[in-house]
Amino acid sequence: MYLIADSGSTKTDWVVLDAQGEVPETFFTKGFNPTIVSTLFIIDALKQSAQFLKAIPATKKIFFYGSGCSTPELNNVIIEAFRLFSPAVEIEIKNDLYASVHATTGNDPAIVCIIGTGSNACSFDGNQVTDDDFSLGYILGDEGSGSYLGKQLLKDFFYDTMPAAVSKAFNDRYHLKRNEVIERIYRRERPNEFLASFVPFIRDHIQNEYCRQMVEDSFDSFIQYFILRFAHAGDVSIHCTGSVGYYFKDIFEICLHKHTLKPGKILVSPMDGLVRYVKKYLIS
Template sequence: MIIIADGGSTKTNWCLINDEGSKINFNTEGYNPYFASIDYIINSLKHNLPADLPLDNISEVNYYGAGCSTEEKRNHVKTAMSAVFTKSQVNIDHDLMAAARALLGRQAGFAAILGTGTNSCLYDGEKITLNIDSGAYILGDEGSGCDIGKKLLIDYLRGYMPEAVKQNFWDTYKLTRDDVNEQVYTKPLANRFCAGFSKFVYDNMNVNLGYSHGLVKTSFQDFFRNLVTHYPNYNQHTFNCIGSVAYNFRNILEEVAAENDMKIGSIIRSPIDNLVKFHLEK
């Protein structure tokens, strides 16, 4: 038995492949090593993995995770995973590699992630050849769920929201200015907190389409201006992207890509199915 897992900052999608080739899918929270300690990951896995998961029979775990871009961070996650999957060979790689493999297979091209956070790269069919640092959620992550959520929260705190959207926001969350500041500046996982509001934007497109569309488009324009267009010959590649934000706001993403002379390739919500295919073929 082997496991393939795609871990974002918010959620991890797991697929167990048994000896007969059957697939069993399940989810846990995400484990970004910049925000989750080794003990936190271990405790979360012990409480959230399926109770009937045959840990002793799993020979290999292939985990692709947000934040796993350096050897130090990969070892951080590997230490935690190895404490739970004690009979398994644990392989840790970056979620950007998962995106590239799922979107492009063994073909060269451009791949990106627009989920809780942002990432992007050029890929030669085997390895990532160029990655412009997204800056993470405080310094960058333009185009991400966190970025969209931050823009929404700023408008809320400054009173820039249209009245109907503001009322709906209050009715949904009952958040005061102090509540927002505490969640962002005091409590852990502020990136996940901010990213959660991208769902509000999506769910409330019909309340004020112009406002919601403009907010998301501004975020995507920032993503292209500050990241995508800085890749050499970027518009000679198709735009391929993974993540719930890219998938849910695909129509707006297509607008911005066209404005930057870049054709859309594949946009998928989750890489897990394509990753499983990649590993089985491998």
């Protein structure tokens, strides 16, 4: 049996793959981005997952594709957690951009993006992934992402630059106090997830020009920093996975066209394509 995981900063999607290549079970856990969580955090989260505890004793290999998995040191944060549950299990860890590549582009050259809680992009030449360690994270970067949008929304609310109607709706929904937000962002774990938690509000009010323009400006920044750095950006399709890119895909496509770029596949999750890839190339 095999476990396949696609992990962002907010949640991890898991698929159990049996010896016949069937999927008897799928489940979710918290996100395991090793740049912001510890091995102990991962262990605690896995202990709370009945599905993981049921599957791991019979698991031959774990294929883990994760946000933040960009160096051996960071990968070890994940590996050490898995070893507690199964010392002998094989573990393959790759950056989550590889999952997005496998799910979207096949063997065709492309630029592949992730726009979810965080954001990133890479180039794929049909064989190799390159330039996949570019994102500066939620404090310095993550343009286009849920954490980036949430940060802008909170700034506008507390600086009182948000349109009155939107500000009232935001206050009625969340009842946030400045000191509570400061505490949550600067003194607690996973602040990027907290920031991204306000994306549903933006989605619910996307017909308001303020919210729509915020998303458009955010995507323009993402394109400027992450996509246009590639000289061949105008020659290949631009694929994307992740909830923010997917839920605002009409705006994302408009922004791509504005920069004379060609939209490709835009998926909420790479998992279906990732499972097909693992079955075809990694365990056949």
